[in-house]
Amino acid sequence: xxxxxxxxxxxxxxxxxxxxxxxxxxxxxxxxxxxxxxxxxxxxxxxxxxxxxxxxxxxxxxxxxxxxxxxxxxxxxxxxxxxxxxxxxxxxxxxxxxxxxxxxxxxxxxxxxxxxxxxxxxxxxxxxxxxxxxxxxxxxxxxxxxxxxxxxxxxxxxxxxxxxxxxxxxxxxxxxxxxxxxxxxxxxxxxxxxxxxxxxxxxxxxxxxxxxxxxxxxxxxxxxxxxxxxxxxxxx
Ligand SMILES: NC(=O)C1=CN([C@@H]2O[C@H](COP(=O)(O)OP(=O)(O)OC[C@H]3O[C@@H](n4cnc5c(N)ncnc54)[C@H](OP(=O)(O)O)[C@@H]3O)[C@@H](O)[C@H]2O)C=CC1
Ligand SMILES: O=C(O)C1=N[C@H](C(=O)O)C[C@H](O)C1
Numbered sequence: 001x002x003x004x005x006x007x008x009x010x011x012x013x014x015x016x017x018x019x020x021x022x023x024x025x026x027x028x029x030x031x032x033x034x035x036x037x038x039x040x041x042x043x044x045x046x047x048x049x050x051x052x053x054x055x056x057x058x059x060x061x062x063x064x065x066x067x068x069x070x071x072x073x074x075x076x077x078x079x080x081x082x083x084x085x086x087x088x089x090x091x092x093x094x095x096x097x098x099x100x101x102x103x104x105x106x107x108x109x110x111x112x113x114x115x116x117x118x119x120x121x122x123x124x125x126x127x128x129x130x131x132x133x134x135x136x137x138x139x140x141x142x143x144x145x146x147x148x149x150x151x152x153x154x155x156x157x158x159x160x161x162x163x164x165x166x167x168x169x170x171x172x173x174x175x176x177x178x179x180x181x182x183x184x185x186x187x188x189x190x191x192x193x194x195x196x197x198x199x200x201x202x203x204x205x206x207x208x209x210x211x212x213x214x215x216x217x218x219x220x221x222x223x224x225x226x227x228x229x230x231x232x233x234x235x236x
Contacts, residue, residue, distance in 0.1 A: 130185075131181050
């Protein structure tokens with residue numbers, strides 16, 4: 001497989017190192033000051049983007065021009081930017097996931113199921129913890145879990161709490177903790193009368209995300225243009 005990388009920060013470097021271990025050719029690496037060069041890159045099997053929403057314009061142009069598979073792991077997109085990525089599925093196989101670990105793919109289902117089974121009597125809170133350099137909050141994974149737990153937006157989302165604001169029954173609290181070098185921890189808690197159920201995923205390193213993204217590229221590269229999810233690639 002031949003890939004190219006957008007973003008050569010913590011994740012891009014980890015993906016490059018995992019690609020080398022697996023004998024995967026990296027045809028180009030693009031970051032803030034050379035992203036314009038993506039215009040000159042020929043078709044690769046998969047473009048893997050772990051960068052910033054600011055790269056989207058160049059990435060979208062590349063995918064439209066070549067039809068290469070896109071594995072996008074960048075978080076912090078606006079609704080309009082996410083729609084732009086979705087539109088790329090008309091001309092290429094595309095996956096956009098805030099988390100490429102298999103553990104979070106399972107956590108998503110467990111959390112959705114727990115919310116259904118426990119019902120409205122249980123208060124739901126999502127807490128995510130990441131390293132001090134993370135740019136966006138809350139994490140893309142926290143948003144992904146929120147959508148899975150409450151797909152129709154029946155509950156109000158409350159981001160952090162301060163001051164006089166007693167909890168209401170129909171809300172989901174989302175809290176972002178930042179510090180040190182934490183690779184990523186997500187906990188979904190369900191608090192009922194006299195009991196608590198908490199589900200936690202703990203990333204011990206970025207390797208799980210990097211390997212997950214490479215596997216997604218391997219599975220997508222020969223697929224028809226379309227929109228793919230972690231569920232399509234892992235569980236079907
Ligand atoms: N889906 C998943 O499983 C995971 C997703 N992520 C997400 O991946 C993204 C990157 O994370 P991380 O590697 O820690 O971040 P870093 O800050 O370490 O790296 C960001 C990289 O993006 C580059 N970049 C910034 N702006 C542009 C641009 N306009 N065009 C091209 N490249 C650009 C930076 O280059 P420069 O130095 O030139 O600015 C840098 O190389 C984040 O959104 C993060 O949330 C992270 C882990 C797992
Ligand atoms: O920026 C990170 O580091 C991570 N970002 C992703 C997110 O926003 O959910 C995934 C992972 O938790 C690490």
